[in-house]
Amino acid sequence: MKIIGIGDNVVDYYKHRGIIFPGGNALNVAVLGKRNGAEKSAYLGIFGSDGSSQHVIECLKEENIDISRSRYAIGECAEATISIENGDRTFVGTNQRTRIESLLRLNLQEDDISYINDFDVVHTSINSDLKDELYKISHKAISYDFSIPNKWDYNLIREIAPFLTYSFFSGSDFTDYEIRDLFEFVHGFGVKVVGITRGEKTAIFSIEGEIFEQNPLHTDLKDTMGAGDSFIAGFLTNYTDYLEPKAALIQAAKSASITCSHFGSIGYPKEKTIMDPRF
Numbered sequence: 001m002k003i004i005g006i007g008d009n010v011v012d013y014y015k016h017r018g019i020i021f022p023g024g025n026a027l028n029v030a031v032l033g034k035r036n037g038a039e040k041s042a043y044l045g046i047f048g049s050d051g052s053s054q055h056v057i058e059c060l061k062e063e064n065i066d067i068s069r070s071r072y073a074i075g076e077c078a079e080a081t082i083s084i085e086n087g088d089r090t091f092v093g094t095n096q097r098t099r100i101e102s103l104l105r106l107n108l109q110e111d112d113i114s115y116i117n118d119f120d121v122v123h124t125s126i127n128s129d130l131k132d133e134l135y136k137i138s139h140k141a142i143s144y145d146f147s148i149p150n151k152w153d154y155n156l157i158r159e160i161a162p163f164l165t166y167s168f169f170s171g172s173d174f175t176d177y178e179i180r181d182l183f184e185f186v187h188g189f190g191v192k193v194v195g196i197t198r199g200e201k202t203a204i205f206s207i208e209g210e211i212f213e214q215n216p217l218h219t220d221l222k223d224t225m226g227a228g229d230s231f232i233a234g235f236l237t238n239y240t241d242y243l244e245p246k247a248a249l250i251q252a253a254k255s256a257s258i259t260c261s262h263f264g265s266i267g268y269p270k271e272k273t274i275m276d277p278r279f
């Protein structure tokens with residue numbers, strides 16, 4: 001299968017170690033999709049011009065991710081400052097007001113859409129600020145990650161779900177009733193796959209109304225950063241090729257367990273440096 005991630009790229013800044021790692025939901029799924037066996041993987045987003053942005057670009061090239069349709073602008077890479085304790089991450093802050101993705105937005109053009117048409121799955125997320133562009137690519141199988149609970153509500157789902165084939169949620173605190181209600185609501189817009197990952201709890205998926213569960217696999221836990229993205233990537237790559245839910249969920253769990261065994265969503269640690277945001 002061929003997968004493209006559209007939207008967010010960031011660096012995750014582990015302040016206590018002075019280290020940055022490349023990340024961002026759309027970027028992670030593109031990279032981890034490739035690692036899970038995708039024939040071709042691409043990322044389309046906006047890159048800044050600082051040292052962090054250059055590191056992200058270099059990592060994508062190392063992973064053989066096609067970034068030929070991405071944009072470049074003078075400015076700062078998005079940065080999420082985090083701390084890690086017992087493998088769990090806590091977000092401390094971001095550069096939201098100054099990052100390039102807050103100052104500019106993607107506007108998909110005809111050439112972009114022609115390029116996107118070559119891919120089987122388009123993945124984006126609630127962090128990618130792409131909801132006003134989804135209608136342009138609604139003829140494709142769109143995967144959307146609603147991974148941050150306080151960023152979405154049923155009104156947002158109502159607005160964008162008609163364009164989606166896959167939708168993913170993070171819901172470790174959801175009750176059984178809330179899970180059933182969410183499944184029913186999202187399926188009502190024609191979304192075929194609704195998945196809820198729940199951290200160390202069992203992931204629950206509804207695939208065209210049929211319920212599937214997947215327990216997490218054992219891992220040498222180092223860092224949970226990117227585990228949900230890795231689960232999504234593992235599921236999408238396997239399910240697109242074989243349409244076997246159980247096998248796809250096992251692949252998803254394997255992918256997430258590998259990600260949890262190292263620091264950073266996709267690895268590539270680098271010491272944080274301060275650079276003038278110019279090429």
